[in-house]
Amino acid sequence: MYALKFELKLNNKEQTYLRGCAGYKRFVWNFALELLKASWQFEGVSASDAKRLKEIKKVFNNYLKTLPEYSWMNDYPSTIYQSVFQDLGKALTNCREGRANIPVRKEKKKGDSFTVYRTSGTYLEKGQPPLPFSNRQVLQPGKKITLPGLGTYRLKEKIPFICSSQTFTVTRVADKWFVSFNIDAEKIPPIIHLVATATGIDLGVKTFATVVNSTGDYKDVEITAPKPMNQAKTKLGKLQYHNRNKQLGNRNLGVKASKRAKRFYAKLARQHRHIANQRSCFLHKTTFDLAFVYAHLRIEDLNVVGMIANHKLSSCISDLGFYEFRRQLTYKCEWYGSKLEIVDRWYPSSKQCALCDTKNNELTLSDREFWCINPNCAFHHERIDRDKHAAYNLSVAPDEYVRLAKSEDMPVDKKEPTPLEEPAR
Incomplete structure (x- = not known):
């Protein structure tokens, strides 16, 4: 398995929408992080970080998203906020194990990024895992890519071969946008080294x-x-x-x-x-x-x-x-x-x-x-x-x-x- 990364060729309308997706991710991250830090101040609460994040996610879904002033969240894919809670959980684990510092608030001027993934698939029976590759997005060779929940976007380089992936990460570096994803493939090693x-x-x-x-x-x-x-x-x-x-x-x-x-x-x-x-x-x-x-x-x-x-x-x-x-x-x-x-x-x-x-x-x-x-x-x-x-x-x-x-x-x-x-x- 290895990753591919391509630059997106966007018009003004597409750039505005992707900036909104990144702002949605940034808002959810900062909201969850503030509630998590506030929960640490209560001495009577003794729960792991995973349980705290699970309860914060319930508050976000059942209360915050129902408020009229936050109705703009419905314009963006739900997988964005779900991936935020996953990423925050990984960040806390890395912090606990000494691989990183405490997670901090995300700022707009330091770059944008968000993750979307495909959730639908073909299931033979309820409760059983999906059929292989049925929950993956198939990518055809060419200068276009279809992102789950976002639509089809143009690329500046061609996808060289047919491939598939489930998770896609969109990032902004300065004024350029990129999409990266993993594919299941192996590199062929050379037979002879010099x-x-x-x-x-x-x-x-x-x-x-x-x-x-x-x-x-x-x-x-x-x-x-x-x-x-x-x-x-x-x-x-x-x-x-x-x-x-x-x-x-x-x-x-x-x-x-x-x-x-x-x-x-x-x-x-x-x-x-x-x-x-x-x-x-x-x-x-x-x-x-x-x-x-x-x-x-x-x-x-x-x-x-x-x-x-x-x-x-x-x-x-x-x-x-x-x-x-x-x-x-x-x-x-x-x-x-x-x-x-x-x-x-x-x-x-x-x-x-x-x-x-x-x-x-x-x-x-x-x-x-x-x-x-x-x-x-x-x-x-x-x-x-x-x-x-x-x-x-x-x-x-x-x-x-x-x-x-x-x-x-x-x-x-x-x-x-x-x-x-x-x-x-």
Whole structure:
């Protein structure tokens, strides 16, 4: 199973309707979240988050939707608000288990998205599951797509083959709209890779990735981040600086944004989208090349959360997308038949000598070359590139430090469980 994403080609009427759907989703999310937080203040209530959301959903259906001032909700598919309660439940679960922070209110200017799905199907008997694929939306090849409850929309690219899906997510990035969905299909892996032996990948800030083969039979590869990304960030900073004195609006103070401020927000969103597209393009091309060429890859289990805590490196690490690189490389290695292994983060790949295994604790982050402190080692009098040395150590790491990478292992780092604001039981 993998996902497809297409850009929608909309007219003004269709854009207005989709904005309304996104506003409906945003309203339900904020309503449910406020009631949920209010329920935590009652000491006599002892129920799980799932039971609380179930009762909030009943209040929404049986009371709020019946009020005349909320009759506009009937213009939009009911699957939108149903998916909101599902998403909020998942967000609370991730928060409880330490994978995310407490859910927050959704704002209009930070992007729109909503999910619809097909509920109807063919049932042989009441209470039995539907027939296979009868509850899925069949998509024909071409530049049109039919979304459950929304109608048919034009696409800017063709759907390459006939497929089907049950759930569709519509998102807005700046002034562009996209639809994404999953299909049940498998990628066909290539039969032969160009490099069969173990290869280590060391990630860094100055050089994004250093690729070194364990046998030394293949040329070392250094992958640098694209320079246009830095230029786009500079343009973003200038845009923010030149508009620093505009009346941008403040909902808490009751100040409305000016027309120039609204144009600024639109231009700012387009610039952010441009930077995100550059990063995404670079990561997709890099991970594809690595998974397609190398049959056996090894990367380090980096503590991304801890690295971002360093204020001197946090911006660079966030821009490069270490987490996204590993996520894409993991599933693409599964697609193309490559083997990806994760080396334990406590393995001293940077400080341990590749020849005599002596550990150089004097090495710091500012040192870009490695030298061995053992006077009898050949690297004692010879300095080598630190990133290449670390990549080679990853490729020859002992088996006790290595484990197989799997898609279900994500995310890389797990935060401490977040305490929610609720009374003790």
